[in-house]
Amino acid sequence: MSCYSRSEKNREAFAQQIGCRAAKSYTELLRDPEVEGVLITTPNDAHTAPILEAAEKGKHVYVDKPIAHTIAEAIKIDHGCREAGVILSVGHSARRLRGSRKIKEILEQGDIGKLVMAECNFSNDRSLELTPDKWRWYKDKSPGGPLIQLAVHHADTLHYLFGPVRNVSAMAKRLYTPAEIEDVTMTILEMASGQLCYIGSNWASQGTFYTYVYGMDANLYFTVDFNFWHRSEVVDQHSRLEIQHRGSSEHKPIALSQGDMFREELEEFAECIREKKRPEVGGPEAIAALAVVHAAIRSAETRQTVDVREVMDG
Amino acid sequence: MSCYSRSEKNREAFAQQIGCRAAKSYTELLRDPEVEGVLITTPNDAHTAPILEAAEKGKHVYVDKPIAHTIAEAIKIDHGCREAGVILSVGHSARRLRGSRKIKEILEQGDIGKLVMAECNFSNDRSLELTPDKWRWYKDKSPGGPLIQLAVHHADTLHYLFGPVRNVSAMAKRLYTPAEIEDVTMTILEMASGQLCYIGSNWASQGTFYTYVYGMDANLYFTVDFNFWHRSEVVDQHSRLEIQHRGSSEHKPIALSQGDMFREELEEFAECIREKKRPEVGGPEAIAALAVVHAAIRSAETRQTVDVREVMDG
Numbered sequence: 227m228s229c230y231s232r233s234e235k236n237r238e239a240f241a242q243q244i245g246c247r248a249a250k251s252y253t254e255l256l257r258d259p260e261v262e263g264v265l266i267t268t269p270n271d272a273h274t275a276p277i278l279e280a281a282e283k284g285k286h287v288y289v290d291k292p293i294a295h296t297i298a299e300a301i302k303i304d305h306g307c308r309e310a311g312v313i314l315s316v317g318h319s320a321r322r323l324r325g326s327r328k329i330k331e332i333l334e335q336g337d338i339g340k341l342v343m344a345e346c347n348f349s350n351d352r353s354l355e356l357t358p359d360k361w362r363w364y365k366d367k368s369p370g371g372p373l374i375q376l377a378v379h380h381a382d383t384l385h386y387l388f389g390p391v392r393n394v395s396a397m398a399k400r401l402y403t404p405a406e407i408e409d410v411t412m413t414i415l416e417m418a419s420g421q422l423c424y425i426g427s428n429w430a431s432q433g434t435f436y437t438y439v440y441g442m443d444a445n446l447y448f449t450v451d452f453n454f455w456h457r458s459e460v461v462d463q464h465s466r467l468e469i470q471h472r473g474s475s476e477h478k479p480i481a482l483s484q485g486d487m488f489r490e491e492l493e494e495f496a497e498c499i500r501e502k503k504r505p506e507v508g509g510p511e512a513i514a515a516l517a518v519v520h521a522a523i524r525s526a527e528t529r530q531t532v533d534v535r536e537v538m539d540g
Numbered sequence: 541m542s543c544y545s546r547s548e549k550n551r552e553a554f555a556q557q558i559g560c561r562a563a564k565s566y567t568e569l570l571r572d573p574e575v576e577g578v579l580i581t582t583p584n585d586a587h588t589a590p591i592l593e594a595a596e597k598g599k600h601v602y603v604d605k606p607i608a609h610t611i612a613e614a615i616k617i618d619h620g621c622r623e624a625g626v627i628l629s630v631g632h633s634a635r636r637l638r639g640s641r642k643i644k645e646i647l648e649q650g651d652i653g654k655l656v657m658a659e660c661n662f663s664n665d666r667s668l669e670l671t672p673d674k675w676r677w678y679k680d681k682s683p684g685g686p687l688i689q690l691a692v693h694h695a696d697t698l699h700y701l702f703g704p705v706r707n708v709s710a711m712a713k714r715l716y717t718p719a720e721i722e723d724v725t726m727t728i729l730e731m732a733s734g735q736l737c738y739i740g741s742n743w744a745s746q747g748t749f750y751t752y753v754y755g756m757d758a759n760l761y762f763t764v765d766f767n768f769w770h771r772s773e774v775v776d777q778h779s780r781l782e783i784q785h786r787g788s789s790e791h792k793p794i795a796l797s798q799g800d801m802f803r804e805e806l807e808e809f810a811e812c813i814r815e816k817k818r819p820e821v822g823g824p825e826a827i828a829a830l831a832v833v834h835a836a837i838r839s840a841e842t843r844q845t846v847d848v849r850e851v852m853d854g
Contacts, residue, residue, distance in 0.1 A: 261835050304638070342745040343724050348658065349754065351786065352730040376748065395709050395843070397728045397736055402654065403708040410657050412736050414711045414726045422726050431754040440663065440745040442716065451789045472665065473642070473748040475765045476808065529709070531843035533585060 228389060232253045234276040236451045248478075251274060253416065261451060263288060263313070263499050265492070269361040270295040270368060273539075276304050281310035288495045290317045291521065292378045293358060293512035296536060300516050304509030315495045315505035316512035320348075320379035320435075321386045322487035323468040324462040325448040328480060329439060330387055338469070344423040346380040348372075350407030350452060355401035355427030366510040370523045371407030373398065374516075377427035381518035382511065384425070388420045394521035402430045413522040429514045444471045446480075513538075542570040552810045561611050566590060569694045570597040574773045577627070577813050579806070583675040584609040584682060593659070595624035596750065602809045606692050606833065607826035609683060611851060614830050616822030630826035634662075634803035638776040639762040642794060643753060644701055652755030652783070655702060658737040660694040662686075664766060667717035667743030668725035678717040684837045685721030686828075687712065691741035692763045695729075695832035696825065704732045704828060708835035709845045714746040727836040730845075733818060765822045772802040781850075790854035827852075 227246035231237040236472045241248035250254035255264070256279060263286035266276050266397060273294050275466060277287050280498040293316050307314035320326060353362075353371060361367045368374060373396075385391065396413040403409040409429040416422055433452025439445065449462035460483045468477040514534075521532040541560035555562035563569035563804070570593060571778040577600035580590050587608045591601050601621060605631050608614040619630035623685040634640060646652060651759060666683060667676075675681045687710075699705065710727040717723040723743040730736055747766025753759065762781045768778035776798045810817045828848075835846040 281595060305635055340717065342663075342742050343726070343740060345659070345661065349656075351756070354756075363542050393711075393843075395711055395839075396727070397707075397709055397730055399730070399734060399736060401656065401734060410736050412657070412711070412728045412738050414728065416711055416713070420713060420715060422713060422724050424738060424740060426658050426659055428754065430756060431759060431782065434754070434759065440742065440748070441767050442665070442668075442744060445745060445748065453787070470746065473767070475767050525709075529707075529845035531711070537701070 228255050228258050228261055228535040241472065256280055259538045262286060263495060266290065270374065271361065271366070273527055274299045274303055275535065277307040281307045282298040282309065284312060286495070286499050286512065288315045288317065289493065291378065291382070291512065292374055292516045293375065293509065294366060294516065295511065296437050297517060297520055299512045302319040304513060306529060307509065312497045313495070313498050314509050315491070315498060316507045316509070317491050317514065318379060318382040318507045318515060319458070319487040319491060319505070321383045322463060323379040323450060324482040324485045324491050325450065325467045326383050326386070326437065326487070328447055328467055328482060329437065329448060332446065333387060336385070337444065338439065338446060339443030340441060341421045342440040342442060343421060344384060344388065346384065346424065346436060348380055348435050349426065349484045350376070350433040351430055353405055353407065353409045356403060356405040363407070368407055370398065370411070371403070371405070371409055372415070372427040372429040373411050373519045373522050376429070377411060377413060377522070378515050378519050380425045380437070382507065382515040384423050385511065385514055387420060388417050388419060391415045391518050391534050392418045393486055393531050393533055394518060396522035396525040397520045398523065398526035411522065411526070412445050413518070415518065444469050447477060456485045460484070461487065504520065542569050542572050546696065553637055553721050555704065566593065569596055570599055578705050580778040584688065585675065585680070588613045595621045595626045596623065598626060600627040600809070600813050602631065602806065604631045604697070605826065606830050607689055607823065607828065608689065609681060610836055611827065611831060612817070614823070618827060619640060621710055621823065625750070626810070627803070627819060628823050629812060630771050630821045630823070631822040632821045632829060633801040633805060634698040635697045635821070636804050637764060637776060637779060638696050638796040638799045639779045639781045640700070641799070642760060642781055642796060643751065643760055646760065647701060647713060647753070651758065652753065652757060652760060653757030655735045655850070656754040656756060657735060658698060658702065658754065658763065660698065660738065660750060660812065661691040662694055662749050663740065663742040663745055664690070664743055667719055667723045668716060670719040677751065679720045684712070684833050685717070685719070685723055685738055685739040686743040687722070687725050687833045687836050688726070690743070691725065691727060691739045691832050691836070692829050694739045694751070694843065696821065696829035698729065698737050699825065699828055700730050702733060702737065703737060705729045705832050705848050706732045707845050707847055708832060710839040712837065712840035725836065725840070726787040727832070727833065729792035741791045758783050761791060772800045774798070775801065
């Protein structure tokens with residue numbers, strides 16, 4: 227196991243903390259025969275070069291979500307990994323929350339009847355702390371602000387639950403952030419299956435995460451306590467999934483087991499390498515989620531509904 | 541006190557139940573010198589004629605929401621009542637829920653900080669029961685379906701809480717209703733003050749009513765148990781208002797008193813007649829809420845963001 231960061235201090239500290247080697251350059255790390263796969267955690271707009279370099283050296287790749295900051299870069303990454311025959315796994319953790327998994331299970335069992343609509347929100351107040359030395363400050367590096375950093379999770383989970391998105395209509399505003407990016411966004415998605423979904427996402431109010439699913443026979447209410455978002459080993463205990471059947475006032479709790487969304491992603495990556503399997507979220511899934519973000523950005527700019535295919539075509 | 545319905549059976553039964561006279565025609569009712577004001581509960585597209593007739597006879601008017609089915613009719617009604625010098629009061633009850641009143645009070649005290657966004661939903665499954673003999677079946681009588689019957693409440697309450705709406709972007713679908721109208725709708729509102737609000741409204745899943753308000757310092761979550769919506773004397777006891785402060789996981793309940801939204805409307809109407817006061821929701825407020833509905837319908841049709849002024853101009 228080996229690590230690399232441009233900052234010598236950071237990589238030495240990380241190596242010591244994890245108990246791994248620290249490479250003096252990224253190329254040196256990629257030359258390490260023991261390394262089978264790499265985890266890329268660079269800023270969104272700096273994914274392509276290290277991924278393509280790894281792929282060329284035959285190393286499998288895990289990259290944090292979103293796959294890239296633009297569709298063009300995302301497609302380059304996906305193609306590069308395919309051509310090199312390496313696995314590309316993208317960290318859309320939210321679908322791995324136990325609540326998301328349980329919703330999928332309930333939908334497959336048909337327990338809430340036909341889907342009427344779904345509503346989600348993922349927000350936190352991080353844009354208020356941004357300063358010009360942070361890459362997330364800039365529109366060209368972090369287009370859409372909370373759309374690409376937060377809403378993209380729901381875009382992936384909604385696709386996982388209900389299939390692909392056809393059209394997107396959105397509004398986005400810059401209200402309170404000192405940065406260049408928008409901080410308050412609302413997006414309506416028309417799914418290929420016909421239903422409508424909504425994603426609210428802002429970067430100015432406290433941490434919020436919910437997914438509500440309205441069916442003809444029952445509604446599901448899934449809420450995560452955002453204060454535990456980064457503590458994936460306990461986050462499911464701080465989540466709540468409830469079902470309300472038609473005609474009843476009761477919100478009945480549905481028990482959730484304790485998973486670990488971040489650990490599961492990495493274990494799946496290792497398993498895919500060992501067993502030459504396709505990861506659950508590869509290039510196509512990650513590009514689909516990013517396309518929703520870019521369709522929302524374009525819709526907010528043009529004040530028109532945007533067909534997701536238009537965004538894919540560039 | 542007197543009542544009139546085209547059905548003799550209905551008006552006799554109502555007269556007996558309430559203990560009032562039953563007029564043989566609407567004109568006879570309007571000639572009754574004891575009658576100072578009339579309550580109009582005809583279908584949406586049949587408001588104008590009885591209102592204008594009442595106004596000409598100098599009778600004050602209370603009409604159930606929405607003020608009318610089109611903006612043109614709404615303007616005719618408002619002008620007619622003004623010219624005749626009679627009071628026009630429109631039954632947008634949702635702003636009179638104790639939870640809505642409390643949110644307004646909290647906003648005025650500045651307790652949640654600056655507004656970031658608001659999200660609402662008002663849905664029920666009534667469109668599934670529609671048959672061609674019901675006026676709500678038809679697009680020309682009930683344009684927008686759940687938009688004009690349900691979402692219009694939130695349009696009024698959002699205006700009451702945050703001021704006028706500037707732009708509207710919406711999608712609307714006909715998924716499950718046997719009727720002509722759409723049954724699943726999502727609408728994004730850009731307020732003149734700059735913030736974004738969302739209204740979800742469908743006519744195919746069970747009764748749902750909530751208003752969430754996201755501030756920079758705290759969020760408010762207001763939920764009404766729809767099963768008690770029509771029992772206005774107890775509905776506030778079946779409502780929940782919670783505040784979550786920034787950084788805290790706790791949703792702290794805020795106590796609500798028991799009001800009576802329907803009774804309050806009628807008592808206010810009587811008081812306005814006695815004391816020659818303006819009602820809280822008159823023509824301009826009701827037209828503003830209806831304009832949001834028609835902007836949403838136009839936006840869904842044209843796939844473009846619609847300026848509310850365009851709809852007002854016809």
